[in-house]
Amino acid sequence: MATPSDFEVPTLALVLIITTVATLPLVYKALAPSKTEQSSPVMDLKAIQAPRLTGLALSLFAKVTRIPILGKFILQSIKNDNDFQHVRDFAATLTHLVPLYLPLQPPSAEVLAEHTQLAASFSIEALADTPIDVKDGSFRRWT
Numbered sequence: 001m002a003t004p005s006d007f008e009v010p011t012l013a014l015v016l017i018i019t020t021v022a023t024l025p026l027v028y029k030a031l032a033p034s035k036t037e038q039s040s041p042v043m044d045l046k047a048i049q050a051p052r053l054t055g056l057a058l059s060l061f062a063k064v065t066r067i068p069i070l071g072k073f074i075l076q077s078i079k080n081d082n083d084f085q086h087v088r089d090f091a092a093t094l095t096h097l098v099p100l101y102l103p104l105q106p107p108s109a110e111v112l113a114e115h116t117q118l119a120a121s122f123s124i125e126a127l128a129d130t131p132i133d134v135k136d137g138s139f140r141r142w143t
Contacts (some may be wrong), residue, residue, distance in 0.1 A: 051078075 053061050065071035079085075109114070 051061065065074055106112075
């Protein structure tokens with residue numbers, strides 16, 4: 001019967017082989033900010049090299065990146081190889097495009113009155129009392 005120590009070396013070798021194969025560079029196209037001759041900011045396609053991982057290779061890569069020193073080194077090298085700082089610089093220029101979860105200003109009294117009037121006809125009680133024709137066989141939904 002095999003002991004746990006018999007599996008340590010092959011398992012480690014398997015992990016190293018999978019992570020080596022999984023981190024082989026694949027070339028993708030990504031948008032990176034650049035300047036044209038007119039010196040206006042535009043987006044150019046730039047080849048990036050990043051691992052494409054699925055399944056076991058992805059789970060092993062995630063475990064390796066959680067190792068304190070080695071994980072930070074691997075992630076930093078991937079970021080440096082693909083000029084990730086350019087992506088951060090470009091994202092920093094988009095401060096005026098922050099998503100809004102509430103309106104910038106409240107609606108005017110006329111608009112609020114119109115919305116209130118339209119919403120008055122929609123009530124849960126009226127919806128619950130609406131008869132449903134089951135005989136036609138078509139599927140209907142309320143949303």
